Amino acid sequence: MKIILKTKRLYLREFISSDGFHFYHLNKDEKVLKFTGDIPFKTEKEAYVFIKNYTEYKRHGFGRWAVCLNETDEFIGWCGLKNSNNEIDLGFRFYQKYWNKGYAAEAANACINYGFNSLKMHKIIARAYKENKASIRVLQKCYMVFQKNISYDGVPAVLLSKSNSN
Ligand SMILES: CC(C)(COP(=O)(O)OP(=O)(O)OC[C@H]1O[C@@H](n2cnc3c(N)ncnc32)[C@H](O)[C@@H]1OP(=O)(O)O)[C@@H](O)C(=O)NCCC(=O)NCCS
Numbered sequence: 001m002k003i004i005l006k007t008k009r010l011y012l013r014e015f016i017s018s019d020g021f022h023f024y025h026l027n028k029d030e031k032v033l034k035f036t037g038d039i040p041f042k043t044e045k046e047a048y049v050f051i052k053n054y055t056e057y058k059r060h061g062f063g064r065w066a067v068c069l070n071e072t073d074e075f076i077g078w079c080g081l082k083n084s085n086n087e088i089d090l091g092f093r094f095y096q097k098y099w100n101k102g103y104a105a106e107a108a109n110a111c112i113n114y115g116f117n118s119l120k121m122h123k124i125i126a127r128a129y130k131e132n133k134a135s136i137r138v139l140q141k142c143y144m145v146f147q148k149n150i151s152y153d154g155v156p157a158v159l160l161s162k163s164n165s166n
Contacts, residue, residue, distance in 0.1 A: 004065050005110045012065040012079065012107060014057055019066055020048030022075045022095075031096055035132035037153035056082065062119060064091060067107045079107035081115050081124065088115060090126040092138065099134070105141040112142055116164040125161040127152050136160075 005012040024047035026032055027040045041047040056063030064080035077094030090111060092104045115121040126144055128135040129152060136158065144160040151157065 005114055007106050007110045010107055011068055015051050015066055020051045023047040035129040080111055088121050088124045090124050104138045108142050123163045127157055127159050130156045
């Protein structure tokens, strides 16, 4: 198990095969997927195959990471960076029972700092559906700045970004 980051309450680690279980159950919740454009996995096996074929760490040296509680080691969701057409995209998704406890902002801020300080990234962007107020709020809590209105999967959305000031 490779731990990438630690915060006060959380640690972020690379995905492991048993995360297939969590990917399946996370994406089974329609409230979790509501503003993402994703569709649920058809079977639990499909989620395990997704994890098995997740090559981002090897290809880019970073990716989305599992977010776990320091206290209990529970998997609560994922957060991380994605190379998207040579832009670095910040994303996150958590089980509903962990919403509104500040976990997304804590994990996302740590990912941004890691991207800037350790991976020497210049700029990190994020996209969110306009209706996804919680997600936009998290991005604001990461000091990401509104850039423009966009259409994302055909849905009205916003693009935010933050530049490395070092
Ligand atoms: C978006 C998501 C990751 C936020 O996770 P979280 O751990 O609840 O986030 P935080 O607790 O750090 O912050 C949430 C903030 O949004 C606010 N918020 C929540 N619901 C809101 C709403 N409907 N309208 C306005 N603000 C809202 C909270 O009050 C909080 O802000 P505050 O700290 O200023 O009070 C979580 O809701 C989730 O997993 N959603 C499903 C997946 C998803 O949409 N991912 C993003 C795709 S772009």
